[in-house]
Amino acid sequence: MSKQGEVALTNLQKQQDEKVSGIHVFFLIHSVQSGVGGLSFQREITEVAGHDSWMAVLLGGVLVNLAIFFMYLALKKRGEDVVALHQRILGSRLGMIFSLMFMVYFISTGAAVLRTYIELVQVWVFPEISTWSISLVLILLIYYVISGGFQVVVGISVLSVILPFYLLLLLVFPLQHADFTNLLPIGQLSFKELMGATKAMTFSYLGFCTLLMYYPLLKDGPRTQKFAHIGASYTTLIYFVVILISVAYYSEKQLLANVWPTFGLFKIVRFPFVERFEYVGVATWSFVILDNVCLLLWASHRVLKRLWPQSRSILFMVIVLSLIFLENILLTGRRDIATFNQWVTYWGLGINFLYLPLLYLLGLAKGWRGRAT
Amino acid sequence: MKGQRMRSYLSYMLATGLILLPLGGCLQTKVIDNLDYITAVAYDWENEKYIRGTVAVPFYLPDRSVKNATYQEVTQLSKEMREKMNKLTPNPLVSGKLEVGLFGTEMARKKGIMDVLDSWQRDPFIGRRAYLAVVDGNAGDLLLKAIKKKEIGESIAKLIQHNIEHGRIPDTNFHHFINVYYRENGDPWLPLLTLEQRKPMLKGMALFKKGKMKGKIETIQEMAIFTFMHWDRTESTGVKFVTKKGVMGFLRVTEIHRKIKVVQSGNMPSVHVKLDIHGNLEEIHGVRQATDKVIPELEHLVEKELQYQGQKLIQKLQRWNVDPLGYSEAARIHDRHFDAKAWSKQYPHIKVKITCRVHIDEYGIVD
Numbered sequence: 063m064s065k066q067g068e069v070a071l072t073n074l075q076k077q078q079d080e081k082v083s084g085i086h087v088f089f090l091i092h093s094v095q096s097g098v099g100g101l102s103f104q105r106e107i108t109e110v111a112g113h114d115s116w117m118a119v120l121l122g123g124v125l126v127n128l129a130i131f132f133m134y135l136a137l138k139k140r141g142e143d144v145v146a147l148h149q150r151i152l153g154s155r156l157g158m159i160f161s162l163m164f165m166v167y168f169i170s171t172g173a174a175v176l177r178t179y180i181e182l183v184q185v186w187v188f189p190e191i192s193t194w195s196i197s198l199v200l201i202l203l204i205y206y207v208i209s210g211g212f213q214v215v216v217g218i219s220v221l222s223v224i225l226p227f228y229l230l231l232l233l234v235f236p237l238q239h240a241d242f243t244n245l246l247p248i249g250q251l252s253f254k255e256l257m258g259a260t261k262a263m264t265f266s267y268l269g270f271c272t273l274l275m276y277y278p279l280l281k282d283g284p285r286t287q288k289f290a291h292i293g294a295s296y297t298t299l300i301y302f303v304v305i306l307i308s309v310a311y312y313s314e315k316q317l318l319a320n321v322w323p324t325f326g327l328f329k330i331v332r333f334p335f336v337e338r339f340e341y342v343g344v345a346t347w348s349f350v351i352l353d354n355v356c357l358l359l360w361a362s363h364r365v366l367k368r369l370w371p372q373s374r375s376i377l378f379m380v381i382v383l384s385l386i387f388l389e390n391i392l393l394t395g396r397r398d399i400a401t402f403n404q405w406v407t408y409w410g411l412g413i414n415f416l417y418l419p420l421l422y423l424l425g426l427a428k429g430w431r432g433r434a435t
Numbered sequence: 436m437k438g439q440r441m442r443s444y445l446s447y448m449l450a451t452g453l454i455l456l457p458l459g460g461c462l463q464t465k466v467i468d469n470l471d472y473i474t475a476v477a478y479d480w481e482n483e484k485y486i487r488g489t490v491a492v493p494f495y496l497p498d499r500s501v502k503n504a505t506y507q508e509v510t511q512l513s514k515e516m517r518e519k520m521n522k523l524t525p526n527p528l529v530s531g532k533l534e535v536g537l538f539g540t541e542m543a544r545k546k547g548i549m550d551v552l553d554s555w556q557r558d559p560f561i562g563r564r565a566y567l568a569v570v571d572g573n574a575g576d577l578l579l580k581a582i583k584k585k586e587i588g589e590s591i592a593k594l595i596q597h598n599i600e601h602g603r604i605p606d607t608n609f610h611h612f613i614n615v616y617y618r619e620n621g622d623p624w625l626p627l628l629t630l631e632q633r634k635p636m637l638k639g640m641a642l643f644k645k646g647k648m649k650g651k652i653e654t655i656q657e658m659a660i661f662t663f664m665h666w667d668r669t670e671s672t673g674v675k676f677v678t679k680k681g682v683m684g685f686l687r688v689t690e691i692h693r694k695i696k697v698v699q700s701g702n703m704p705s706v707h708v709k710l711d712i713h714g715n716l717e718e719i720h721g722v723r724q725a726t727d728k729v730i731p732e733l734e735h736l737v738e739k740e741l742q743y744q745g746q747k748l749i750q751k752l753q754r755w756n757v758d759p760l761g762y763s764e765a766a767r768i769h770d771r772h773f774d775a776k777a778w779s780k781q782y783p784h785i786k787v788k789i790t791c792r793v794h795i796d797e798y799g800i801v802d
Contacts, residue, residue: 185559186559190463202451239606239610239611239614243764243768246768246769247767247768247769247770247771250771311614312614312617313614313615313617313618314617314618315617315618315619316613316614316616316617319556319617326563329559329562329563329610330562330563330564330610332562332564337531337532337562338531338560338562340559
């Protein structure tokens with residue numbers, strides 16, 4: 063009897079040790095949101111909304127905060143994750159299928175992020191570098207991080223917020239050439255354009271639904287909600303500053319001609335000791351995307367572990383990473399990558415802003431019915 | 436147990452090392468000493484289809500002195516040119532340190548410069564801070580004939596840079612040019628250089644309509660007026676003035692406030708430019724009385740003079756149908772229904788009124 067109790071206690075203790083404290087949600091949310099989307103979101107939204115695109119950034123931020131609010135609403139009562147949620151609402155068979163959908167979503171998003179970053183390196187720094195070599199190096203690194211468990215992933219995401227922070231200071235350089243009258247006249251867009259731009263903007267905000275997987279691993283779950291909101295708002299703030307500077311620095315058609323407007327901003331930076339600062343920028347960006355891929359793949363792995371606790375994680379990781387490696391090699395050139403990204407974006411939008419609300423509604427209806435009987 | 440774990444770690448490390456080892460050979464190494472950095476490139480009109488390109492590459496001698504090697508080729512494309520030149524140079528040519536792009540007048544007028552700038556824009560290795568300039572006459576000659584003891588690219592870049600910093604010309608570089616080029620309203624400008632006593636000299640401004648050069652501003656006086664009226668500058672250089680009574684002087688401008696008002700009167704818009712100029716008197720000839728007595732009269736005379744010259748400059752710009760002063764941009768930011776096409780049609784005929792206020796604040800350390 064007592065022995066059994068001891069075992070349970072040590073298990074609990076172990077679980078407690080694996081948990082991370084609330085403030086880390088800030089880093090997890092913010093770092094997974096700021097990824098490759100931050101490279102080119104200006105272009106996507108200015109294409110639709112013109113010089114008023116900054117409104118879409120703010121509106122997108124509000125929507126994301128709303129989504130996070132609902133996520134907490136759905137999860138905090140029982141402290142469960144999306145797999146448990148599925149099981150409860152949809153039943154075990156259907157729930158499993160939809161959980162697997164999340165798994166595939168996480169993997170494909172991670173793959174898209176990684177391939178976009180590799181393209182960045184190939185275009186900006188090493189035109190001759192082969193895709194397989196750089197992706198092999200990154201994939202080994204990612205495997206190393208994920209095999210360390212959730213706490214290491216969290217550590218990487220903290221690092222990926224702090225280390226690239228100095229890139230924000232570099233925005234002072236384009237500011238010298240900025241002309242803020244580009245923003246005038248304010249409000250020259252229709253409602254439809256605003257909605258279209260907000261839709262385009264949400265891609266850069268996605269990734270926060272990994273919260274659905276790591277929520278049970280947070281110490282004192284419900285109280286972490288404010289950190290999640292602060293994290294999402296911080297992302298909004300950064301994107302807002304970047305879009306303001308971009309619109310002021312570029313003229314509208316010039317912005318649309320740039321594939322990576324954020325790195326275009328760095329091209330005006332020049333120090334006596336570094337002629338071309340984008341090199342440093344590209345290197346630093348590896349931190350920005352590393353935690354994205356790690357967290358997303360960790361989440362997919364977590365789905366597997368929750369569905370089949372006995373499965374071998376090494377085997378899973380090897381298969382997933384080889385798939386990603388294959389995808390990296392198969393996608394050559396900008397058109398392929400853009401198509402793949404587009405596809406992942408639509409999927410992400412569908413999951414975050416269509417499927418999840420439906421799931422909540424279903425859960426709500428079920429709760430009511432349960433209370434009635 | 437411990438030894439076993441140690442051994443497995445070692446084998447992991449060894450395996451990783453073996454995988455990563457061949458990666459070192461994947462990239463072509465570029466050693467900075469074994470590259471030829473193009474610092475300046477000049478494009479000239481050869482004929483309808485071909486351009487004549489000239490590049491300057493500095494090389495450093497053991498006694499710390501610099502020499503410039505120059506190469507010239509006639510090709511159709513700008514990148515093709517480098518490909519051809521690589522057959523002449525001892526080391527591979529790279530564009531990572533390109534500081535100046537020069538265009539001959541004929542090229543800028545007939546062909547336009549956007550074809551060349553396409554390759555510039557695509558190339559991630561060319562910094563947006565590089566300067567562009569038009570050369571009065573032949574651009575290649577400026578590189579070929581200039582004294583080659585200095586780094587030619589750097590010295591031209593420095594020449595342009597300090598003149599921008601002290602307000603003698605409006606801000607200009609590669610980024611600025613394409614920025615204005617891509618605007619629906621407003622036209623770009625570039626500095627105009629020439630070769631004077633085998634040295635590059637800043638002569639004036641070349642004014643563009645989209646990618647093609649339409650006119651130039653050459654005299655010091657016109658350049659000063661141009662910077663006074665340009666939206667980009669808040670500080671500016673000095674201006675010489677001569678009154679009818681024979682009083683001559685030099686005004687160093689310390690502060691400019693500019694207000695551009697676009698009024699839609701009937702079908703035709705009209706522009707009202709208000710200039711508020713503060714300056715210090717630095718030199719004056721032909722005045723017998725104490726300086727402070729003549730200041731109010733001088734202010735008035737200078738205002739008249741500047742208004743007259745500004746009016747003349749704007750007439751020139753309208754005749755060329757170029758809008759480097761950004762009046763259409765001023766119209767756009769206050770008009771929600773701005774029509775860029777209609778404006779550009781009307782621009783040569785609109786009325787521009789200049790009102791100038793001059794305040795002479797100080798006049799040196801003697802009375």
